[in-house]
């Protein structure tokens with residue numbers, strides 16, 4: 144959808160902002176450009192809507208060389224969100240949002256209806272916020288209006304320059320979440336500039352990590368964190384990249400351990416014998432449909448009765464597909480040595496700290512080899 148072919152930008156004073164850039168962003172993909180200040184991220188982005196012209200090379204949008212497209216026509220297909228949102232202070236939020244549709248000749252009522260729909264999409268009630276003026280909004284709300292306005296003419300491409308930069312960390316995380324939810328619904332092709340590696344990892348389907356004027360690595364968040372391509376990338380992503388990787392690695396059924404399973408109506412004595420036979424200190428309690436009833440410890444079973452009478456409710460659980468970081472968080476929150484992993488109500492297995500570590504290592508290995516994690520043999524990482 145967006146394709147850079149050997150693009151260089153040299154400013155008249157001789158500064159090479161970017162040199163020999165080649166990469167492609169697929170349709171519906173969100174690519175984050177991340178790197179230290181002055182490395183050329185904004186220059187890269189502004190060449191896409193021709194606010195900056197490249198010195199050499201070609202940029203294609205939707206297969207068309209943009210050098211041949213009238214810049215005004217080009218910008219109608221490309222939404223643009225910047226940190227200083229740039230709302231018109233004397234126009235209401237609704238009219239600000241309707242700016243682009245009005246510019247391209249939509250009837251006023253249709254443009255406003257569209258604007259109201261978009262305010263709703265970015266989490267602002269149009270009846271409450273539509274009639275307000277920008278200075279009657281919080282920073283985070285203004286930022287949302289900026290996103291709504293950029294989407295108003297339904298452009299296939301969205302360029303975002305530090306769109307969540309001007310707000311505090313809590314609001315920022317909220318805006319990121321909302322934006323991801325929205326992107327899942329609208330599936331725009333997005334280039335997003337940030338200097339924050341956490342944000343790049345959280346939002347990007349793929350990340351372009353910049354060094355000075357060039358891309359050092361262009362890959363998925365997992366691959367960038369798991370196997371940084373250069374020492375510069377490694378130092379940029381930080382010494383805690385293993386921890387960051389926990390948030391982009393999902394729990395798969397193959398990662399799980401299978402503890403002993405008992406039924407609620409099993410006699411306690413029989414269940415205790417089973418635990419002894421397997422050398423286990425506890426078991427999960429599942430009903431006949433394989434749904435989680437709770438867990439029971441060996442000592443709970445001393446007193447007789449049935450397993451169901453002694454079972455504890457299982458509060459430490461996560462859904463399959465959740466990030467490993469969430470599982471780790473739940474483990475710490477409940478001071479538990481393991482968490483149950485569920486698919487809907489169905490019990491799949493448990494994740495222990497050792498299994499979590501193994502899942503992380505296998506996922507790094509899988510990315511490096513370009514295969515699914517399930518294809519990485521366990522013994523290849525067991526001794527590592």
Ligand SMILES: Nc1ncnc2c1ncn2[C@@H]1O[C@H](COP(=O)(O)OP(=O)(O)OP(=O)(O)O)[C@@H](O)[C@H]1O
Pocket residue numbers: 154155156158159160178179180181182183184185186187338
């Ligand atoms: N008009 C200009 N004339 C000369 N040099 C420029 C001009 N605009 C940008 N530069 C230089 O080009 C390089 C890349 O700038 P760019 O704004 O693309 O960086 P960036 O990665 O977006 O940085 P930041 O995160 O600080 O915004 C910098 O060294 C900058 O000083």
